[in-house]
Amino acid sequence: MDAAERRRELVGAIVAARKDDESVVFEAADARVTYENRTLCLSVTDEERDRLEALLDDYHVFKVEQPATRKAEPGVVYLSAVTDAKHAADFVDSLFSEVYGADEGYDIRVR
Incomplete structure (x- = not known):
């Protein structure tokens, strides 16, 4: 799967989740990200958390949700995702490529 196909699949899944008011789970590179109600939930190690912080500097619209993240299990991060589906x-x-280290041509699984 190339990057354009993967992103089309991601956009379609996010649009469907919003339309149906349901969650969608993305899995790749031994990582899992859940999208629900304009919030992303992910688990990160300390090293991945540092890479996530760097990524958030490039995507200013995404913010760590507090107090949800403080109340969560260690390593679980909630991010507000109030933006368009694209x-x-x-x-x-x-997230998958820069935080979790997925290869350039990685495949995404959507559930």
């Missing part, structure tokens, strides 16, 4: 898909794709 921008959210771009961010999710970047």
